[in-house]
Amino acid sequence: MSFLTGPMHFHLDGHKELTAHKEYLKLPEPDDLYIPLVNGRAACRPLVNAGDEVKVGQKIGEPTDGFWYVPIFSPVSGTVVGVEKRMTTMLKPGEHLHIKNDHKGTAVRAFEPFDYEKASWEELHSFVKEAGMAGLGGAGFPTFAKYSKPEGIDLFIVNAVECEPYLTADYRNAMENAELMKAGALALLKLCKAPKGLVAVKEDKKDLIEVLHRQFDGTGIEVAPVKDIYPAGWERTLIYMLTGKRYDRLPAEAGCILNNVSTCIALGNAMVNGMPITHKMVTVSGDGVQDPHNVYVPVGMPAGDIIRQCGGYVGEDCLLIAGGPMMGKTIPNDQFVIGIANNGLTVLQHREPFSVKCLRCGKCTETCPSGLEPVRINFAEKTKDIELLKKLDIMSCIQCGLCTYICPSKLDVTEGVARAKRYMTLATKK
Amino acid sequence: MKLTFKPSPNYRTAQSTSGIMWDLTMCLCAVTLFSVVYYTVAGGVSYGLRVVIMMAASVAAALATDAAYLKVMKQDIKKGILSSYSWITAMILVLISPIKASCYAIIIATIIAVFFGKLAFGGFGQNIFNPAAFGEAIIMNNFAATYAEDLYTGATPTTAIKAFGWLADSGKLNSLVAGYGGYGRMLIGGYISTIGSTCALLLILCCVFLIWRRDIDWQAPVFYIGTVFVETAVIGLMKGSGLGLGLFNVLAGGVLFGGIFMMTDPVTSPVTIPGRIVFAVGAASLTVILRGRSNFADGVLYSILIMNMLTPAIDKLFDGSQIKDAAKFRKYTLIASVCALAVTLLVGGLSSAKRPSSTAKPAEIPHVSAAAKASSFPEYEPSAEEISNDGTTAVYHTTAKGFHALNGGGEELNEADVTIDLATKTVKKVEITVFGDTAGIGDVATSDSKLAAYEGISSIDEVDAVSGATFTSTSVKAMVEAALNTAAAN
Numbered sequence: 001m002s003f004l005t006g007p008m009h010f011h012l013d014g015h016k017e018l019t020a021h022k023e024y025l026k027l028p029e030p031d032d033l034y035i036p037l038v039n040g041r042a043a044c045r046p047l048v049n050a051g052d053e054v055k056v057g058q059k060i061g062e063p064t065d066g067f068w069y070v071p072i073f074s075p076v077s078g079t080v081v082g083v084e085k086r087m088t089t090m091l092k093p094g095e096h097l098h099i100k101n102d103h104k105g106t107a108v109r110a111f112e113p114f115d116y117e118k119a120s121w122e123e124l125h126s127f128v129k130e131a132g133m134a135g136l137g138g139a140g141f142p143t144f145a146k147y148s149k150p151e152g153i154d155l156f157i158v159n160a161v162e163c164e165p166y167l168t169a170d171y172r173n174a175m176e177n178a179e180l181m182k183a184g185a186l187a188l189l190k191l192c193k194a195p196k197g198l199v200a201v202k203e204d205k206k207d208l209i210e211v212l213h214r215q216f217d218g219t220g221i222e223v224a225p226v227k228d229i230y231p232a233g234w235e236r237t238l239i240y241m242l243t244g245k246r247y248d249r250l251p252a253e254a255g256c257i258l259n260n261v262s263t264c265i266a267l268g269n270a271m272v273n274g275m276p277i278t279h280k281m282v283t284v285s286g287d288g289v290q291d292p293h294n295v296y297v298p299v300g301m302p303a304g305d306i307i308r309q310c311g312g313y314v315g316e317d318c319l320l321i322a323g324g325p326m327m328g329k330t331i332p333n334d335q336f337v338i339g340i341a342n343n344g345l346t347v348l349q350h351r352e353p354f355s356v357k358c359l360r361c362g363k364c365t366e367t368c369p370s371g372l373e374p375v376r377i378n379f380a381e382k383t384k385d386i387e388l389l390k391k392l393d394i395m396s397c398i399q400c401g402l403c404t405y406i407c408p409s410k411l412d413v414t415e416g417v418a419r420a421k422r423y424m425t426l427a428t429k430k
Numbered sequence: 431m432k433l434t435f436k437p438s439p440n441y442r443t444a445q446s447t448s449g450i451m452w453d454l455t456m457c458l459c460a461v462t463l464f465s466v467v468y469y470t471v472a473g474g475v476s477y478g479l480r481v482v483i484m485m486a487a488s489v490a491a492a493l494a495t496d497a498a499y500l501k502v503m504k505q506d507i508k509k510g511i512l513s514s515y516s517w518i519t520a521m522i523l524v525l526i527s528p529i530k531a532s533c534y535a536i537i538i539a540t541i542i543a544v545f546f547g548k549l550a551f552g553g554f555g556q557n558i559f560n561p562a563a564f565g566e567a568i569i570m571n572n573f574a575a576t577y578a579e580d581l582y583t584g585a586t587p588t589t590a591i592k593a594f595g596w597l598a599d600s601g602k603l604n605s606l607v608a609g610y611g612g613y614g615r616m617l618i619g620g621y622i623s624t625i626g627s628t629c630a631l632l633l634i635l636c637c638v639f640l641i642w643r644r645d646i647d648w649q650a651p652v653f654y655i656g657t658v659f660v661e662t663a664v665i666g667l668m669k670g671s672g673l674g675l676g677l678f679n680v681l682a683g684g685v686l687f688g689g690i691f692m693m694t695d696p697v698t699s700p701v702t703i704p705g706r707i708v709f710a711v712g713a714a715s716l717t718v719i720l721r722g723r724s725n726f727a728d729g730v731l732y733s734i735l736i737m738n739m740l741t742p743a744i745d746k747l748f749d750g751s752q753i754k755d756a757a758k759f760r761k762y763t764l765i766a767s768v769c770a771l772a773v774t775l776l777v778g779g780l781s782s783a784k785r786p787s788s789t790a791k792p793a794e795i796p797h798v799s800a801a802a803k804a805s806s807f808p809e810y811e812p813s814a815e816e817i818s819n820d821g822t823t824a825v826y827h828t829t830a831k832g833f834h835a836l837n838g839g840g841e842e843l844n845e846a847d848v849t850i851d852l853a854t855k856t857v858k859k860v861e862i863t864v865f866g867d868t869a870g871i872g873d874v875a876t877s878d879s880k881l882a883a884y885e886g887i888s889s890i891d892e893v894d895a896v897s898g899a900t901f902t903s904t905s906v907k908a909m910v911e912a913a914l915n916t917a918a919a920n
Binding site: 376391 | 431432433434435436437438439440441442443445446447448449450513553554555556644647649696697699700701702703704706707745748749750751752753754756759760763
């Protein structure tokens with residue numbers, strides 16, 4: 001970054017104090033759960049039929065794809081009602097397995113205790129696959145697939161940055177489950193064969209840094225505090241901050257492999273307690289919810305139930321966002337459920353900003369973490385200039401939202417870029 | 431209770447375009463206030479009041495133009511005015527005008543700046559030219575005749591630069607700076623310039639405030655002002671007036687005001703940082719060239735307007751990815767900046783202390799034309815005859831009529847010995863032997879320093895007349911030309 005580029009990031013007010021230091025709530029489990037039959041792109045076929053009894057930790061869905069392999073486990077005990085279509089966080093209808101909760105919590109131990117230190121690489125790899133581990137930062141990418149060919153990796157990074165505003169679920173989870181996190185992180189360090197690991201955490205989270213030092217000092221994984229900026233938790237920005245390297249497609253090109261802190265905890269839980277991902281720590285925050293809290297809820301719990309148990313909505317017109325307000329999508333219906341990769345529900349009161357014309361200030365260009373020029377992309381999108389769009393490298397956009405955030409004229413800059421990407425995809429398909 | 435759909439993200443910074451414009455307004459008010467105080471102290475209440483009246487008239491004219499436009503276009507007038515920010519255009523327009531400009535001219539210029547400079551392009555965000563610079567350069571300068579003559583008539587520092595060319599030695603510069611109270615005085619204000627360029631220190635404070643508030647980038651003002659300083663300082667070193675020339679050029683005229691309030695206008699400058707650097711370096715180079723070598727009072731306005739025209743091209747140059755095309759962008763920035771610097775230093779460094787430049791002309795052409803013509807000064811009846819010739823140089827005894835002889839005051843001719851280098855056909859020396867003109871007036875033109883200006887010339891066109899002694903200096907010129915013609919004929 002020379003003086004010819006902007007900072008390519010921005011410090012934004014995270015409003016994390018709303019939830020960060022409150023005790024998390026274990027919400028009463030609902031009577032009806034709807035387990036999504038797809039995790040990310042990993043579609044599953046149900047292993048149970050209507051009327052079957054299921055127990056906590058029982059495998060109820062088998063992936064149909066060998067690569068996108070994330071099996072599904074029951075989060076509660078009860079009776080299977082059947083497969084139903086419901087709206088997902090992708091704003092599309094998807095198949096869900098409806099389970100009637102019997103509130104008994106009868107559990108099976110899904111896996112035998114697993115000692116990653118004694119196990120071979122192959123055993124560890126297959127354990128990660130069978131335990132249904134996936135990127136819990138939001139992408140839901142199968143963890144085992146990431147570690148299939150760990151060659152030339154010289155740095156393993158645990159991503160505990162959590163740069164989305166409002167969200168503190170990862171932070172709370174890491175504070176509560178530091179030992180499980182340590183086990184999971186060391187297992188993944190072994191799996192990627194890297195000589196060294198780092199836990200990246202924002203420098204303002206002093207108490208977490210202290211906890212991490214106690215856990216990791218002397219283990220080969222170091223604590224790496226990073227600046228409180230957005231999007232510090234994005235792979236490219238994080239790797240650039242930690243190593244000074246840029247890469248073209250995958251972090252492995254820079255010799256790095258990353259996993260979210262919640263993934264490490266989930267893996268630790270699977271190895272130590274023998275349980276898959278049945279519950280999630282979810283941040284419910286924002287000025288549109290009465291009582292912001294981190295909540296511990298079973299996978300498959302509808303968002304509306306969670307909000308009601310947090311005191312309900314505030315105001316007459318709200319934006320309900322699955323995730324944080326930057327990259328999370330607004331969903332105009334609170335029937336969708338918490339999936340394994342969801343870690344937040346942000347509820348904001350809806351206020352239309354006073355928007356004026358673009359003044360070409362270039363702030364979007366200076367803060368874009370991908371180094372793009374959103375103002376020029378919006379211009380090229382209006383004129384449908386496909387050559388210019390190509391030159392502007394629009395497919396590198398990850399829709400982190402920073403251009404809309406920073407825009408002083410309050411324009412939907414990110415949406416313009418997203419439109420350009422859709423147009424480009426259509427135009428180049430022909 | 432309803433849940434609304436909105437595209438992501440749904441989180442926005444508190445900073446708004448209106449907030450940026452109010453910060454700017456505040457800074458412009460501070461500058462105006464200082465000017466009111468300064469002019470009141472320097473010239474009395476009527477001067478201070480004049481600034482206030484001009485400002486009020488201009489802002490009112492701008493808002494009225496906006497309102498009329500919105501009314502005709504059937505748009506919401508209040509919202510339209512609040513998102514058009516035309517009062518900023520008006521304030522800048524007043525602050526870049528001289529105190530002697532008439533209110534009538536200010537009002538006309540404001541209306542035209544707001545309408546043709548902004549609204550005609552589609553309103554705020556769409557205009558090509560900085561509207562205030564547009565109004566000032568295109569309109570105000572045509573109202574020079576309406577300037578009130580009874581007010582300040584002293585030369586502004588920028589017109590002084592013009593009178594001295596590139597200020598050939600440090601003595602001249604020092605006496606000039608001393609005339610404005612020294613660098614310290616120039617920094618805190620107190621010399622005649624445009625209304626807003628009174629206090630350099632205040633402008634710098636405004637700049638720091640605006641950068642701190644993230645209202646403007648640091649790159650545009652720093653590169654603009656820095657480039658003006660570096661270029662004029664280097665020219666100063668080349669010409670013997672030293673680094674002081676750089677400091678003088680930054681403090682004098684509109685460089686600080688333009689660099690802080692006009693270069694940073696986001697609408698009319700490029701959107702990328704390298705683009706803004708090229709824009710600033712280019713505008714600075716043009717400012718330096720225009721200041722030194724053109725007839726404009728100050729180069730700032732025109733340099734900004736010219737660079738405004740290049741903004742789309744600069745934007746195009748830096749289209750791409752700031753990460754993937756970083757090396758290319760660095761190269762473009764470097765090449766463009768070095769070119770701008772080199773051209774400016776070449777123009778500044780190679781030219782003589784006096785205008786117009788002689789280096790650009792081939793020596794032969796004026797020489798031949800001079801020989802072909804009998805004389806450019808027939809009524810002076812010049813003559814020349816060779817009195818010595820050693821093969822390399824020749825001395826000619828020349829005579830011509832002066833003021834006295836031409837106006838029937840007698841037959842006393844001016845006489846001079848002119849030494850010509852035969853190889854290059856250039857003048858080596860001019861010596862007045864008989865002075866037949868009015869002592870005290872004409873001898874301004876025959877002082878040693880004025881005669882030294884003839885040395886090295888091959889054509890009489892390269893020398894200016896000396897004001898106040900036109901007849902005598904033309905008489906000397908006629909004699910030198912006669913000598914050159916005779917030498918050429920041989």
